Amino acid sequence: MSDTPAASTSQDFIREMIATDVADQRNDGWVITRFPPEPNGYLHLGHAKSICLNFGLSEENGPRARCHLRFDDTNPTKEEIEYVDSIMEDVKWLGFDWGDHLFYASDYFEKLYGFAVSLIKKGLAYVDDQTHEQMRATRGTLTSPGTASPYRDRSVEENLDLFARMRAGEFKEGERVLRAKIDMASPNMNMRDPAIYRILHAHHHRTGDAWCIYPMYDYAHPLSDALESITHSLCTLEFEHHRPLYEWLIANVDGLPGQPYQREFARLNLTYTLMSKRKLLKLVKEGLVNGWDDPRMPTISGIRRRGYTPEAIRSFCKIIGLTKYPSLTELGLLEHSVREDLNKHAQRVYAVLRPIKVVLTNYPEGQVEHVELVNNPENEADGKRLVPLSRELYIDADDFMETPSAGFHRLVPGGEVRLKYAFCIICQEVIKDADGNITELRCTYDDATRHGAKPVGRPKVKGTIHWVSAAHALDVEVRLYDKLFTVEQPDEQAGEEGDFTQFLNQESLQIISAKIEPSVATAKPGSHFQFERVGYFFTDPKDSQLGKPVFNRTVQLKDGFVKK
């Protein structure tokens, strides 16, 4: 073990385990994983973690590796085509490709039925006539063993007959169930003769009315994995207790093409949000957010619409690692990932979110000049653009303080500030309305301070602010998004019975009208921008029109200014 050369790139426990399997030529060195969502909701960041793991493993292990997309559609009462479509879109958007390997558990219904018959024949499964309540009562508790069903020792012939009649539709829902015969006294509840088939007179989105019995997850999953020759079945920690059942099925069903094994990792928990499909569904159903793709949602479609990039999500998934410790990741780490990506690629524009009018009293009336601005200081190839400048401008209310706090070095009465890439201005007069609200700042500009000029003997101006020309600025709708919840763990805080919606952040969406430079008139829906000194914004793909963009705030810029 000591002579392995420095494969010094550190790996998580899953990758380490897989590397060992490959080295040992287990499955001839193949690595076949799968991402197996149930199409009962939209994918979220927790799924992104799993997608990056499973598809990532496929990318990392060369030609003898692949990742399947398999819909775990064994419960027709909860599943819809809408979800199937959105899931495929989300996986593709993240940049992964399942190629020809698209599967549905429902494709295996006939085979799975056959496996169940074979288990009955081996005396390893039986039809139980007990009611739901009786079964629950006889299963025992966490500290006491269960007791056998009176139907547990039915003959193989009788079981075969009853199971066939279940399939034929002779029974109502709940009347009978097929159970694996394992161990009613097992300390693992999942091994106390788990139900593997139940009757559901429901229409399935793919198989229609062909079936009225449906396999349970615990039964269908390992066998589906085996049928696809999956080598490594990776899932989250809550399935740890299902592993013995997974292994029991792989061991007791004959003729399986693959011998997969299951390993578990901790799911993603993020502060100030939720990662439970059921709870996200509640937010959607009760109209507390504007759909699954509301930019405040932790869904893939939500963060996409917010302006997150696939690169940022993939980088985030890499950085959070993979362990068995149920950790709580700070939202700041996700924001860091997207800032890092957008900083390199987003085009800069000037936008004034809360406008104050500035009149340059010594600037000729009616004159317009065009100032050259850098599109992206991180990438010279992105070039420059011309932005109009005239006598009347807007600056942001945040960039002016009548009575400045300590350390504030933007515009103040009698003070000087630089209009970025233009020139310096001095605030000569503050005009207010009858209620004392500031309506206008009357300023003078200094022609000697134009961009590039280096006047000597002049005190250095500390503040540099952005601006837009009042006559040329576009009025655009800007949606300022903030965290969805006011507490780090809305789930935890609310408790089992509590209502997590009480912690919804009432200020998570603020819609304002902003003044923005005219160049964005041609911005296509789905484009990323940095509003200089403000944050990253994304033209909403649904509501933007050419010439009339709607901006979603992806994330604010970091602000190093601390008020003292």
Add this chain to the structure above:
RNA sequence: UACCUCGUGGUGUAAUGGUAACACAGGAGAUUUUGAUUCUCUCGUUCAAGGUUCGAGUCCUUGCGAGGUAACCA
């Protein structure tokens, strides 16, 4: 008062019996026509107690703590 899993800076992770490190966050500074970016520095860590060992975050024992598990959901 069952079983399973897990405890490393504030947070997320690495160290595979051999100098406890990286990222984020925080602090200080430099650069900066974005209080951004970039760069430098800095802060701060092995749940506890025993044991094995020349040497333990790592192995063993016990304790403590956390998460999970009793659908005809996945």
